Amino acid sequence: MDVVSPELNSLLPDEIMDTEAIEDIPQSQPESTTSQSEPSDDTSVPMETDTPMASENLGLCSDATSTEHTQALTTSTATDSPLSISPGSRLPISVSSTSSPILTLKPALATSTATTKTTDSVTGTSVTTSGLQKLTAPFTISAANHQIILNKVASSQATEAAKSAGTTPQVIKQEGQKLLLTTIGKSGQPIVLQLPHTGNKPGISQTAGDAKSPAPQFKVVTIGGRPELKPVVGSVGNQVTTLQAQQLKTVQIAKKTPASSAAPIKFIITKTVNSKSLSPQTSVPPVIAGRVLTQTSPVIPPRTINLSEPHNTSIQSLPGKKIAISPLKTPSKVTVVSVASPTSNAAQKSVALPVNVALGQQILTVQQSTSASPVKVATSQSAAQNIKPVQSVAVGGVGGSQFKTIIPLATQPNVQQIQVPGSRFHYVRLVTATTASSTGQPSGPSTSSIQTAKPMVVSTGAVRMSVPIVPPQTMKQVAPKPLTSAAQVVTTTQTQQRLIMPATPLPQIQPNFTNLPPGTVLAPAPGGGNVGYAVVPAQYVTQLQQSPFVTLASSSGFPASAGIQTQARLPLNGLSAAETTSRPRKPCNCTKSQCLKLYCDCFANGEFCNNCNCNNCFNNLEHETERLKAIKTCLDRNPEAFKPKIGKGKEGESDRRHSKGCNCKRSGCLKNYCECYEAKIMCSSICKCIGCKNFEESPERKTLMHLADAAEVRVQQQTAAKTKLSSQISDLLMRTAPVISSGGGRLPYTFVTKEVLEATCECLLEQAKKAEQTHQPQAEAERMILEEFGHCLMRIISSAGKAKADCASINC
DNA sequence: GAGTTTGAAACT
DNA sequence: CAGTTTCAAACTC
Ligand SMILES: [Zn+2]
Ligand SMILES: [Zn+2]
Ligand SMILES: [Zn+2]
Ligand SMILES: [Zn+2]
Ligand SMILES: [Zn+2]
Ligand SMILES: [Zn+2]
DSSP states (O other), X not given: OXXXXXHHHHHSOHHHXXXXXXXXXOOSOHHHHHTXXXXXXXXXXXXXXXXXXXXXXXXXXXXXXXXXXXXXXXXXXXXXXXXXXXXXXXXXXXXXXXXXXXXXXXXXXXXXXXXXXXXXXXXOEEEEETTTEEEOOSOEEETTTTEEXXXXXXXXXXXXXXXXXXXXXXXXXXXXXXXXXXXXXXXXXXEEEOOOOSSOOOOOOSSHHHHTOSOTTEEEEEESSOSOOOOOOOOBTTBXXXXXXXXXHHHOOSOOOOOTTTOSSSOTTTOOOOOOOOOSSSOOOGGGXXXXXXXXXXXXXXXXXXXXXXXXXXXXXXXXXXXXXXXXXXXXXXXXXXXXXXXXXXXXOOOOXXXXXXXXXXXXXXXXXXXXXXTOOOOOOOHHXXXXXXXXXXXXXXXXXXXXXXXXXXXXXXXXXXXXXXXXXXXXXXXXXEXXXXXXXXXXXXXXXXXXXXXXXXXXXXXXXXXXXXXXXXXXXXXXXXXXXXXXXXXXXXXXXXXXOOOOOOTTOOOOOBOOOTXXXXXXXXXXXXXXXXXXXXXXXXHHHXXXXXXXXXXXXXXXXXXXXXXXXXXXXXXXXXXXXXXXXXXXXXXXXXXXXXTSHHHHTTOOOOSXXXXXXXXXXXXXXXXXXXXXXXXXXXXXXXXXXXXXXXXXXXXXXXXXXXXXXXXXXXXXXXXXXXXXXXXXXXOOOSSOOOSTTOHHHHHHHHHHHHHHHHHHHHHHHHHHHHHHHHHHHHHHHHHHHHOGGGHHHHHOOHHHXXXXXXXXXXXXXXXXXXXOOXXXXXXXXXXXXXXXXXXXXXXXXXXXXXHHHHHO
């Protein structure tokens, strides 16, 4: 299963993209997959962002709830839906995850086939098509076994099997493609799913060698287990398209080859080069891309997905609110709205799309007006209008989990509401998907465009759904036909929720977003598809509540949209999404830039200033006009200005690399002045640094790392020693309390027990070590130790005093 | 905390 | 594109 087309991935913000946890699907080799081959390493999945936890847990259920939730996406090839939906129209899918593990999806369009993934054990999932028809759980997932069974939605048959078969993996054949689902890291058996595939695209196994292997039809999805999943790159016809090659480039592998050309001055020899240019022919490990391109399954018509949680349902969107879109690097939650636009002319036509997102109490509304030019802003719509579309997405705010949602927007003005109980809502993403082929051949309004199945990831607790968009290649190669089936994978992770829905190809719909916060990315689907993503930072959302209206202007020219992105989006510093999200952003201290230049980290990250120390700050909703203008200016200057500079991949992974490289002169790239070092990555051949010591073999670097580690250990030890001392003192007090009460005279001696003595000595020794490591002169070392001794004594005395007081109070 | 250093961003 | 200036953070003391 493809998780996401590479391009798409690249376009998406890291967090959104994270697929790592859930889905890796080695396609070509069944064996490896079945064996549950672990993603040997997160080789660099661009997408990965999730916290390891999430990935491990696989389970949808949030920690809080012991029960596991599974969410399934169904792809059903519906023969006919009671409700006829024009291709252009969106399909509403409602998923309601209640506390109960069951999710229901209602694809409005019957025709689409989707594959769904579910991660954790799920009790049951039901899918309803077109509202009236219900397909009972196409697949079942049993937590215990970690197995997932997926059935076609369309086929009612599956239901029984699915239910009954929680334990054993099932294989479903639809059209000859198989999906393997495996839980990684868990003993669960792999599940084999067969997805209908329209085209013959061989899947490529993650391993480079396999990439070209013919065995295309197997797709493996691993759920859970390790956080890092390896991306699979699919190739059509065994060939790697140029796009892929480029993407591959972006992923890059760790070491750089000595780049002789790049920097003659440097000690090229010493530097390790992260893999750089990959010529298409060059052996680029297919694996790299991290995304599965291969899937050829037809795309599903536009759909809307509603996720509602019972809890939150009560909360409704408030009209009149705006949606702010700005990419956040570390949004805790992301919502993505995809708007499908017709393949052919979409470029200039726009359709008004109102979107309301209510989070908890927040509502975001995005409106698009049909305007001749994409750039136009549609402001006219009243909030009331927006409300009409009833679709709401409620994501259960599972305790603190992160949340990402991508919602496809229907062609018609639809209002989608997203309710997030959890409260944190960071991102809103607008996606426009077009089916049009890159070549310019428009597919008919019928949404003939070929879209490959895309995985949907849904995490409850946190819901995570990602719907792949047709890989560019497929688009090019495939003649525009109406495709019925799309494979979707849904994975759920506890912590994060992410919904990415395939944009429905809506004829002539092109979203216009006039006001985009910095960092907002609107990207047309690669390969000619139009997929726009708008990412809104949480702060932005927050501020939106206050502000009356935000218009999003479509950035027709948005560079990001150009299908090729070299850089995977990662959270800054390669931190997992969870990490990044959880960590509060550092406040800026800008004074002269008004926080409207890239000097300001807040602005550069596409965030509003919040709790900053800046002066004359314009990076807020109160100065929206100026801000938008500044954003535009930055974008004009550098279309990639708001894209992450550091490629994705986990720390230490080879694929992480600075997009532009540093330019250090005096820091040796071993201070935080250096962006590479700051991001904890090695300098690469693209760096233009002088006197660089930030390379793998660098002794200075090693020393530095060593010192840093030692310091860390020291701190930990010290903390541990103090904790121990305190605990022992308290413990002692507990035991001696009676004694004290009876004969208070011996009090001081009572407290200096062997344990206390040992703990005190540990503290002193630790202090001595510290002095030694910092090369303190003896006098200073002695002073430090004495000081520590004083502290120890103070603790003992205070504890004793407290104990005495306690005893007194108790006795009295 | 004040002052210095640094390299990216902005500007020319 | 290169050279210079501006800027805010990183660093030093
Ligand atoms: Zn600022
Ligand atoms: Zn700020
Ligand atoms: Zn500010
Ligand atoms: Zn550097
Ligand atoms: Zn560097
Ligand atoms: Zn360097």
